[in-house]
Amino acid sequence: MPAVYGLLKGRKTACFPPITGDMENAGATVIDAPDVVDGNLISCRGWPDMPQFARAMMEVFSKSINSASA
Numbered sequence: 907m908p909a910v911y912g913l914l915k916g917r918k919t920a921c922f923p924p925i926t927g928d929m930e931n932a933g934a935t936v937i938d939a940p941d942v943v944d945g946n947l948i949s950c951r952g953w954p955d956m957p958q959f960a961r962a963m964m965e966v967f968s969k970s971i972n973s974a975s976a
Contacts, residue, residue, distance in 0.1 A: 918944040
């Protein structure tokens with residue numbers, strides 16, 4: 907988990923609602939949304955958000971591929 911390694915400090919993320927306090931204690935800003943993109947960090951609240959999460963991932967991958975080929 908990124909929080910254990912201090913990787914969420916100052917980052918925006920979504921999370922499973924019962925662990926919101928833990929994520930905030932790890933330094934993250936928790937956003938209650940089906941998909942949250944903060945740079946290369948893509949997160950969601952849980953399995954019901956997978957369609958939105960997958961679209962967000964594809965968008966980030968697409969931007970990465972397009973910038974690499976430019």
